[in-house]
Amino acid sequence: MSEAVSTTAGTAPTMTGEPVLYSTDLVAGYIPGVNILNGCNITAYPGELIGIIGPNGAGKSTFLKAVFGQVNIRSGTIHLKGDDITGLKADKLVTKGVGMVPQNNNVFPTLSIEENLEMGLFQRPKVWAERFEFVTMLFPELASRRKQRAGSLSGGERQMVAMARALMMDPSVLLLDEPSAGLSPVRQDETFLRVHQINRAGVSVIMVEQNARRCLQICDRAYVLDQGKDAYTGTGRELLKDPKVTELYLGTLAADVDADKKARGA
């Protein structure tokens, strides 16, 4: 992994051998004495779409919150582009290039879409024009509905605004906490495709998801977190086909249902 390869494809980033973000043996928790993360090692290279799946209570959301300085890190480190960012507060992290989209309460409901995006660019208001252009190229509806109150948007639309807001600072890595949660199937698919689009535009993405199938279908590499440790890793395709991962985490519902359908000749 030592060669620098540049691509000519539009805004795709130059790939280097250095990871954009990695954690080493991360241990963290909320209540004193109880660790949720028990030595978590996750690495993301520039331009990748990383998925994190796993059972309930495994520490998926806790990992993102630990990266973003919202949970006490008890040992281990996190590095962003070579710098140690362990324990830095969220506002410093945003300056350094980490974008975060939390699962709930991720837009300001009384502000318009445009104002939400302005809040995203709070630290660097001068580059508004070019960032707004980037974000509306990805999601044209943001431009046509820019004055609409964010509180009047549906769940999926709010997700879109929240993601755009995080992108305004041109982050090196975008952290997404269960972006498809609570959405109907068609909106979930839209969300996953949007995430994919964002990644193709050159943003490295780390996505925690409960909809493991869809997540693995679109991501480049993924980690399965279990009891606070990374238990399995591989490309999305590899994990989708891995029988152990299927048995423990994915379930066979999707495959079963398809098999039933075929058997009935539907």
Next chain:
Amino acid sequence: MDWGQILNTAAGELLSPVTAAYALAAIGIGVHFGYAGLLNFGQAGFMAIGAYGFVVPTLLFDFPVWAAFLTSIAASVLFAFLLGIPTLRLRADYLAIVTIASAEIVRYIVSTTGLTDVTGGAAGLSGFNGGFNALNPFADGIYGFGPWTYTENQLWIRVVGWSLVAIASVLVFLLMRSPWGRVVKGIREDEDAVRSLGKNVYAYKMQALVLGGVFGSLAGVIYVLPRAVQPANYGTTLTFFIWTMLLLGGAATIWGPIVGAMIFAALLTLSDGILRGLISADIVTFISGTQAGQIRFMIIGVVLMLLVIFRPQGIFGNKKELSFNV
């Protein structure tokens, strides 16, 4: 400066009937807020209802002591219903507002000159402790030692007062570890969840309000039995003293209200004694005696702030419970 005298007085306060009354009232607020999540900012009102509910029938109708206790409790239950019926179906803040207002209403009613024949007006009432002292089983004499030396009547009121505190604490302990207590604590967390499990939330809240209110009223009786009832005492200051004691000790604990009341009472007396001592010894010359009386309340205010900022769980409270953003 007589340190011996200052410390003696403060130590004596630990067991005084006023402290017992404070503790009982704090136990009442503990049931309301600590366990049920009800915001009662009018405990002084319950204490006034209790005090007048005991004294007025005693003086006007010559009620025997046990009957006067009963009217006191009955008045308290009625008061709780009056407060609860309109507010318990609404958000907690409404109960808070209504209790502040109603406590003040009670105070004004008992001070008003029009009712002087019944309530004694602003001057209050006295001379009602005869019946109570007649029931005293202790023979005449001096009991105790050191700062805790009492005549037989002083001992009697302390025994009754602190026994009530003990009974109330045991009652709360038994209730809160029972399924009833579990429902009440659940209501504190989320009423709708408890409703969805088939519990009549309104009824439980009312029961908690009545229970804590009755404790407040009994506290009012103990408060006035050694001396006289005076309406000026039942303002919001008293309510917030009780709250400070509860938070100092720990809101949802058994020992919290008791230890909180004792420490608060002792500190109040100690600070008064020390300041006055310093003034009379000419060590502190820039404030007068009256100002000293007021400064110690400022100190109490600062202590309350520090408490809420640095140790909101109080002495006996559970830090873990507070680490959840509720």
Next chain:
Amino acid sequence: MSDTIVTHPLVDGAVGPGCKKVDPIVVADGVTRTFGGLTAVDVAHVEIPRHAITALIGPNGAGKTTFFNLLTGFDKPNTGEWSFEGHSLARVPAFRVARKGMVRTFQLTKSLGRLSVLQNMLLGATKQPGENAFTALIKPLWSKREQAITSKAEELLARFKLLEKSEDYAASLSGGQRKLLEMARALMSDPVLIMLDEPMAGVNPALTQSLLGHIKQLKAEGMSVLFVEHDMHMVRHISDWVIVMAEGKVVAEGPPDQVMNDPAVIDAYLGAHHDSDLGDMTGVNPVIEAKERAAEHAAKKEGAI
């Protein structure tokens, strides 16, 4: 489709939105609820079949949760009548509805954070004499029942894989675990109809699969189930009947396969890609592909040497 009338064993007559059921447990008529100018619920007629697992699906904002709230007494309708097991439930307070055997869970979990997991469960039980203020004071009067419900609670917690957490504060559980706790807690009272609002949201797929067997078991034990979900695989796998709501109205009903092949439902709710692999649509990441090609290239070079 031709003019043939579609029938189904659960249905009395022809299948269609608002159709009568052979053995309904809930019948609702003319239920409306408006918030300001917005009509959240406008259900002309709907019947929930007894001893069946019914899924209620539809886009966000379709009124599913509001409808739940109305049926269970957590909200008051503008108009409407509905009955449960033949008894009218309109204007009955929420706690009485629960006592009659119609128990619901919440979309945004309401776990009682500062109580332990076990205490949450015990609260779900019924007929505990200790819940009366006077009986509570005399432990022998309620300790036997407490033991009984504790064993029941532990058995349910084990089934939902929460037993090790029984002494922990509910607030310390992860989001998905709280969902499971809420469902387990709702089962403590042996409801007649259990209404689950997105029970598997945030629950890991493998665990979801293992719980489906348990939900089917509920039906075998005589319960009726009504659940709201977005996970279509789950819906297909266990539901006997599907009701689709959109913009406050019931727009489609039927067995799962039929409903999910309905073009209108696909358009509004399922999405055209719901059966396909998104990866096939999106193609390969050029950055990753370049990396892989470079790695292959390096390996070939080494192999050649």
